[in-house]
Amino acid sequence: MNRYRSFIIASVLCFYASLSYAASIGNPIKPVGHLKFAVGTEANFVLDRELELTGETTSGASFNEFELSKVTEGYTKLILGITDYVNVFMRLGATKINGLEIKLSSGEDISIETDSTFSYAFGANAVYQIHSDELHFIDLDNNFIYFIGLGGEFSFFDADATELYVSGLNVTNTSGQIESTQYQINIFSGIEFILDENCSLIPYIGGFWDGLNLKTGKITYSSNDHISFDAKADDQFGFAVGLDVKLSDNVGVNIEAKFLGAQVMSAGGIIKF
Numbered sequence: 001m002n003r004y005r006s007f008i009i010a011s012v013l014c015f016y017a018s019l020s021y022a023a024s025i026g027n028p029i030k031p032v033g034h035l036k037f038a039v040g041t042e043a044n045f046v047l048d049r050e051l052e053l054t055g056e057t058t059s060g061a062s063f064n065e066f067e068l069s070k071v072t073e074g075y076t077k078l079i080l081g082i083t084d085y086v087n088v089f090m091r092l093g094a095t096k097i098n099g100l101e102i103k104l105s106s107g108e109d110i111s112i113e114t115d116s117t118f119s120y121a122f123g124a125n126a127v128y129q130i131h132s133d134e135l136h137f138i139d140l141d142n143n144f145i146y147f148i149g150l151g152g153e154f155s156f157f158d159a160d161a162t163e164l165y166v167s168g169l170n171v172t173n174t175s176g177q178i179e180s181t182q183y184q185i186n187i188f189s190g191i192e193f194i195l196d197e198n199c200s201l202i203p204y205i206g207g208f209w210d211g212l213n214l215k216t217g218k219i220t221y222s223s224n225d226h227i228s229f230d231a232k233a234d235d236q237f238g239f240a241v242g243l244d245v246k247l248s249d250n251v252g253v254n255i256e257a258k259f260l261g262a263q264v265m266s267a268g269g270i271i272k273f
Helices: 002-018
Strands: 037-057 063-081 086-104 109-114 117-131 144-166 177-194 200-221 225-233 237-246 251-260 263-272
Touching: 037 086, 037 200, 063 117, 063 225, 063 263, 086 144, 086 177, 117 177, 144 200, 177 237
Parallel strands: none
Antiparallel strands: 037 063, 037 225, 037 263, 063 086, 086 109, 086 117, 109 144, 117 144, 144 177, 177 200, 200 225, 200 237, 237 251, 251 263
């Protein structure tokens, strides 16, 4: 068992180290315990998100496509167990947009990058769980806990546009701010496989609704040109698969991937006190 546990720990930590940024409906997927406190790290790498928008440009060209890609986020996560079944949390960190891609009806492509800016989020999740001993209709020797849950969070940031490219050419005198508001509701289910008194594997799946809004009053560039927009997520529904690994009573790590509504890779870890 010790060698098996060591292999699991090494594998998860190697995967965790290989990811630059991530995002998660887990980390942890289960409550930390009644009046227990936990501190975590969370990193986000958004691969792709298509948006619908209205807006205007100096030339009067309309918007054909609008895509949010290459967004990186890093957070510290503060978690409090209200009961044995409910967590509330806050995330404080930084967000940077490395690629906001716009295709205009004139044939021009515009790409916008921002600085790394302060971002924050708050939310909660609740879980109902059933131990294998309670499932009398299933004759299994395995020690596991089945659970289902519901969660939600709200996140915000305002970022300054620092770079703007028109058809691949970097233009000068870029200024303006992009405001982001995001709301997420998720439902999930999973099983905690108890390997020993300190170590558990907790795979889970979930579905989510993710409402994202990006807007700007006006981004100016090249002194006389400007662009403004108000955008919302095109695909708001998706699903996630993830794995929490409990390494001890107080330490755990998480990996997760989201698809459809948002394409996101995730990794994180927590320490309970």
